[in-house]
Amino acid sequence: MTGDSREQRLVERRTSARDRLxxxxxxxxxxxxxxGAESDDDEHDPEGAPLSAEWSRLEGLRASAVDELRAIDDAVERVATGAGALCRVCGRPIPAARLEVRPEATMCVDCASRAAHG
Incomplete structure (x- = not known):
């Protein structure tokens, strides 16, 4: 993946994440x-899911969108400084196939796997 196409994908993903946020x-x-308009006792609402459950769900999705934007911004900065295709942990090149799927990736597959599994 060329730097320009990666940057374009990052811009597209940033736009999508901002829209979602x-x-x-x-x-x-x-x-x-x-x-504010309802009673404080939404836990016993016979109409369906309580407002507090929906609030928690939306807050979780919002936090994920914020995290995604941070990762994208970090990747854009890394591309701008010339470090965008290098793993931030081991310094080896991040495979082009990984950057095609996850243009915001900052780690190679091996380092990302180790980070995910402790």
Whole structure:
């Protein structure tokens, strides 16, 4: 994957993540308004899932979107400094196939696997 195509994919993913974050924040704002309008006892709402459960779900999705944006911004910075295709742990090149699938990757497959499994 060339640096330019990786940068383009990162820009596309950043746009998508920002759009998703904005949508989630609008949903949280709407839910915040609903929570203020409803009684405080949403745990026993016969209409379905309590507002607190929906709040937790949306907050989790929002946090994931924020984390994704940070990873993308980090990758953009690494590409700009010329370190974008090198593993930040071992310094070896990150395979092009991995960067094609995960343009925000900052670790090679081996280091990412070790990090994920402790």
């Amino acid at each position: 904005a949508r989630l924040e609008r949903q949280l704002d709407a839910l915040r308004g609903a929570r």
